Amino acid sequence: MRAAVITEPGGPDVLKIIEVDDPVxxxxxxxxxxKASALNRADMIQRQGNYPAPAGSPSDIxxxxxxxxxxEAGERVAGMAKGDRVFGLLGGGGYAxxxxxxxxxxxxxxxxxxxxxxxxxxxxxxxxxxALFNRGNLQMGERVLVHAAGSGVGTAAVQLAxxxxxxxxxxxxxxxxxxxxxxxxxxxxxxxxxxxxxxxxKEHTSGVGVDVLIDFIGAPYWNKNIASMAVLGRLVEVGLMxxxxxxxxxxxxxxxxxxxxxxxxxxxxxxxxxAVTAQFKRHVLPHLAxxxxxxxxxxxxxxxxxxxxxRYMETNANFGKIILTID
Numbered sequence: 001m002r003a004a005v006i007t008e009p010g011g012p013d014v015l016k017i018i019e020v021d022d023p024v025x026x027x028x029x030x031x032x033x034x035k036a037s038a039l040n041r042a043d044m045i046q047r048q049g050n051y052p053a054p055a056g057s058p059s060d061i062x063x064x065x066x067x068x069x070x071x072e073a074g075e076r077v078a079g080m081a082k083g084d085r086v087f088g089l090l091g092g093g094g095y096a097x098x099x100x101x102x103x104x105x106x107x108x109x110x111x112x113x114x115x116x117x118x119x120x121x122x123x124x125x126x127x128x129x130x131a132l133f134n135r136g137n138l139q140m141g142e143r144v145l146v147h148a149a150g151s152g153v154g155t156a157a158v159q160l161a162x163x164x165x166x167x168x169x170x171x172x173x174x175x176x177x178x179x180x181x182x183x184x185x186x187x188x189x190x191x192x193x194x195x196x197x198x199x200x201x202k203e204h205t206s207g208v209g210v211d212v213l214i215d216f217i218g219a220p221y222w223n224k225n226i227a228s229m230a231v232l233g234r235l236v237e238v239g240l241m242x243x244x245x246x247x248x249x250x251x252x253x254x255x256x257x258x259x260x261x262x263x264x265x266x267x268x269x270x271x272x273x274x275a276v277t278a279q280f281k282r283h284v285l286p287h288l289a290x291x292x293x294x295x296x297x298x299x300x301x302x303x304x305x306x307x308x309x310x311r312y313m314e315t316n317a318n319f320g321k322i323i324l325t326i327d
Contacts, residue, residue, distance in 0.1 A: 002326075003096035004306040006060045009049025012310035015095075017303065020061075023093070023100040030080055030103045031072040036119035036300075037063045037094035039313050039322040040152070041239065042266060046092075047310065053092040054267055063094020063324075064266060066101070067109065067118035077103040085109040087118035089126060089273060091266060095306060097326050104274050107281060110289040120152070120295035120321035125284055126276050127265055128156035131214050131236045132164070134279075135261045140165035142211035145201060145228055147221065149186055150177030152321045153238060155296040157214050158184045160284070163293060169210060171197050173316070180319045184296070198224040209233060219243035226252050237262040296320030302327065 005018045025031045043062035045051035053059045067087040073080055080086070086106040093099045109118045131153075132138045144161045148154040149170030161168045162185025170186040172178050178189035188204055190197045201210055209230035215221055216239035225235055226249075233256060253260065265273065287293040298318035301309040303326045313322055 001096055001098040002303065003061045003093075004063075004303060004324075006047050006062065009047070012047070012307040012314075014047060015306045015310065017306070020096070022098045023058075025072060025074050025100045027074040027076040028102055028104075029074045029100045030070045030077060030086070030106055032066055032068040032086065032099050032101065032106075033071045034066050034068040034094065034097055034099050034326050035115035036067045036326060037096075037324045038065050038119045038123065038152075039309055039324065040064050040123055041241070041313075043095075044310060044313060057091030058093040058096075061093045061096055063092060063096065063099075064090050065119060065122045066090055066094045066099050067115040068099075068326075070106070071098070073103065079103070080106060085115075085118075087115075087122055088277065089122045089265065095303065095324060097303075102270060102274070105270075105277055107277065107285065110285075112289075116297055116300055116323050116325065117295050119323055120297045121288065122280075123265070124152040124156040124295070124321065125160070125288070126280055127153050127238060127263070128160050128214075129280060129284055130265070130276055131238050131263050132157060132160055132212065133283075134276075135236045135263050136212040136214070136234045138164055138166055138212045141167075143167045143169065143205060143209075143230070144212040144214065145169040145171070145197070145210045146186075146214045147171045147197075148216045148239075149181040149189070150174075150319045151216065152296070153216070154214075155181065155184055155320050158186045159293045161212075162186070163287060166212075169197070169201055169204070177319050180296075196224070198227040201228040205230070212236065214238055216240075217242040219246045222246040222248075226256075226258070229256055229258055231256045232258070234259045234261070238264075298322055300325050
């Protein structure tokens with residue numbers, strides 16, 4: 001099979017298209033003919049040598065999601081057969097023309113969707129759902145602030161929160177991204193280049209703050225995040241793009257009785273991932289299939305241009321997902 005392989009730690013040019021052996025499915029696995037995958041920040045960090053793949057996933061082939069067609073099903077696979085169109089999460093290995101996954105991790109692609117839409121879905125909607133509802137316990141009528149509202153997870157979180165009846169604040173770095181997020185259901189947009197999000201939240205909530213905050217930045221936003229929280233608020237760390245070390249004034253947490261938690265999918269056990277997949281199928285997929293929510297695709301690159309795709313992601317210019325198509 002063809003795969004984009006990390007030949008050594010470094011920049012985008014270390015990704016090379018190489019012929020490698022096909023993966024071998026186990027008795028509960030399906031072998032997938034991959035038609036599309038998608039980029040995630042974790043792929044860039046892995047490429048740089050700072051994010052090892054979990055056990056059982058390829059150490060040198062990035063890619064945390066796939067969309068494709070079942071080529072082969074293991075002897076203990078039920079409810080799935082050769083020819084089925086499916087998508088799902090991976091621990092790695094998505095940048096390849098073949099991959100394997102446990103059959104219960106594979107989700108059937110809605111009939112009206114193409115493979116690009118399907119590949120744009122799992123990582124962002126699984127992560128956003130888990131952050132908002134499992135970790136953030138978001139309830140109807142609450143207020144939520146979503147940082148990086150134009151990112152893949154951000155666009156999913158805005159839609160999920162809006163659909164749940166929440167009032168949604170969002171931050172982004174351009175008027176175009178804020179307009180795009182508004183079209184997805186964001187109520188108040190904040191340009192972090194020239195606006196103080198804590199002040200905007202304070203103004204629009206009469207000083208009360210937000211109940212749930214989804215953060216991708218980490219250290220640089222810590223103090224303003226805490227200032228933006230309502231009493232009994234829940235702060236969920238999804239990413240640490242700006243750094244991970246902060247000095248904490250614990251009295252602020254105690255005074256507002258705040259909860260601070262984190263989330264991530266890649267390192268979880270199969271059982272945990274199966275549980276999140278089941279939640280997605282039950283609570284999110286029907287709305288995606290009906291069109292009331294949608295995966296947001298910025299642009300696609302063929303697998304052979306994977307280095308260009310990584311360079312594009314590093315510009316932070318994308319609104320929604322960057323897709324790799326595999327012929």
